[in-house]
Amino acid sequence: MKTTTILSLKGLALLTFLFISWSCKKDVNSSTSGSSYTDPFTQMPATEDVVMYEVNLRAYSENGDLQGVMYRLDELEDMGVNVIWLMPIYPVGQVNSVNSPYCIRNYIQVASEYGNLRKLREFTSMAHDRGMAVMLDWVANHTAWDHPWIEENPGWYTQDGNGNIIHPPGTNWQDVADLNFDNMDMRAAMIESMKYWVEEANVDGFRCDYADGVPYDFWVSAIDSLRNIPGRELLFFAEGNRADHFAAGFDMAFGWNYYGAIKNVWNGQATSLMRNTHIQEYNNAPAGKHWVRFTTNHDESAWDATPMQIFNGKKGALAASVATIFTGGVPLIYGSQEVGVTGTIPFFSNTQIDWSKNGDMLAEYESLLSFYSKNKIARTGVNTDYSDDDVLCYVKSLNGKELLIIVNVRNTTVLYDMPSSVVVGDDWYDERDQVKYDFGLQLILEPYRYYVLSR
Template structure:
């Protein structure tokens, strides 16, 4: 991800009034609370599950994955995010099977995974079980041997010498950059998005590197998709204006970065407190921010989640479900996958009963049954509860009195004896993970182990 430096940001803000005065127009920006996206009701308590078809089963097919859908429904997840399902390019292919993000045919199914009929059956079964299915969509680039490179060569970015080129500044050598200044490309890509919703009933998309594609393209595409049915759109990007007319959710990279930083340096709760403050002050309340402890990029290139987070792993998972954010589970996470799965080869997950499976199921159930923890506009803001251990402990409530969640996280490797201040959390509760009764009226001290946490549901 590319970030502007503080100097550049300051310069751009300083220049804005002069530019506006010269043009006699207001600065071009979207106020943070102006959102036209209408979130489908079924996104309110949604939990995402990312499914890598190639590695999800020993067979690596839609038909085999379909047999696991009842298990996923029983877990309580709501939206199945399928990594790209399309045929993969062969020119400049990485590994023996290639990257699913090197798309050779936007309206075809990768034979490695099965047939169109197999995919249709997968979607139909998911819908029968009450699950939604979204596809991973790669709009910014295609495989070098996608037929579009010859039928519509003008749709591609070119080097100064006139050759196809990969996206600038990347090592994505197996894909060719598309040029969205071409109206016909925009029409083709929009029609392709509509195709899978209309013909196969998919429920939306996760947009790969969404910020590399003009926002106005996504705005138009979302409007066309909604003419078919209400959809859910997730952008792999971190920009609030994407929520205005195009996307329900964007990546909460800042959450992951804050959590990993405080785990690595033991600095305490400050980084996460800062993330949530920024979320509250600068992002629309209706904007869903996807938070996660693992996904395909992290597992393939950074490391195994349990090793990255170490003793803080369960606390990180619990915070992703109780704080502001749309939680994601990556396939194999519930089975304690303990290795970096190969990305360009077959490397099936070893399925077993994971020691974190029960916690994940309990967190999903808590998210589902507690309106205060719902996503975006459906949920409640976080209200911090001050304590005498603010440097290391982050405590908050969500929801109105009588229906609140009170959560306390020791985000440090140091044990804590915490006494809370103010009366923001006072009431009678049940421990959400153990079922034990708890009451807070002032003066209580809570013992927390390093990286320990407690989650309470208020009782009437």
């Protein structure tokens, strides 16, 4: 009787294990996704072809989770997005906490507020089926004060003369503890944590937070190690101003100087500031490396203002986006700007985006980005600049074909003298609206009027 009872319990345990295992596998693949999370992504765009979309999970949907983004993947595909950057998905520290998603309590967990590992696997599979890569936000410089490493390996953290772990020097980030990159064991554990997400959730790269705070040689080692994972093609995006990020292996970096330039131009400075800044940035970028162009991101929309405020309303915000998208570089859209959110968007708390607002603006973003994503001239054409102080105007050329970009950067009507080489032959065509334009030698441009035309 005793033996029979033991065998029955073992049998029940085995059946329970098999059922749970089957259920987990079923859950992972139970979406409309046609691929397994283990299948490497085979449609990674060249860096010059990236159209990036940043997601603040806490604001994106009512529940602030991965599922809320999954509901809109078809719309992002239609928009031409091919890289989705998710803000940090990890558990947030509870000690000295301000609830920042950049205060990481565990590098290899999905926070329950966003979902779980199965849901992330489902998300990457669905994104891949739609031709979109998934990039995680990585915070290498510091951790939460209740990260397991604090107790297990205090030597992995920077300490003062009394042996106390400190917050990052030169900052007021009291909610996080500074990591010690002189410790090789910590470095190895960090790289293994990054590998975990590539191998266990099939992610396609990392946007690296505060990359300036982390030593150059760590980034070289980490990026080399991750690129050596068999069958994977990965993207790396640095947040920082240091000159060595491209050399370390990053594919992209924030174009902060251009962002500052476009704000100054909208405040009255001549358009030459944008042109000169763009040229200067690319003079300092190796071939194949690119600057990310944006009119906002999670930091700017939280602490500065949204594009609707900075660029003077809907027309001004759209005109600024045309300038950033078509000048050159990698365009970045921050989820919310396409519906003209006016108030700042926090990411330390949940504030839902109202997707029902400004449908006309959303439609225009979808039209502009879809055109950009399908038009090689828009992405890689060589610029010939015809701008004056108040009008951005250039022709992008590639293989005998041309794209004309005209943007009135002022909130007033301006008269622009058209270059004869642009007027001659005319035959300019708006592929988005299917309208043909024949210009005279002078063009009257209404406030923030723009054209994106082909011939």
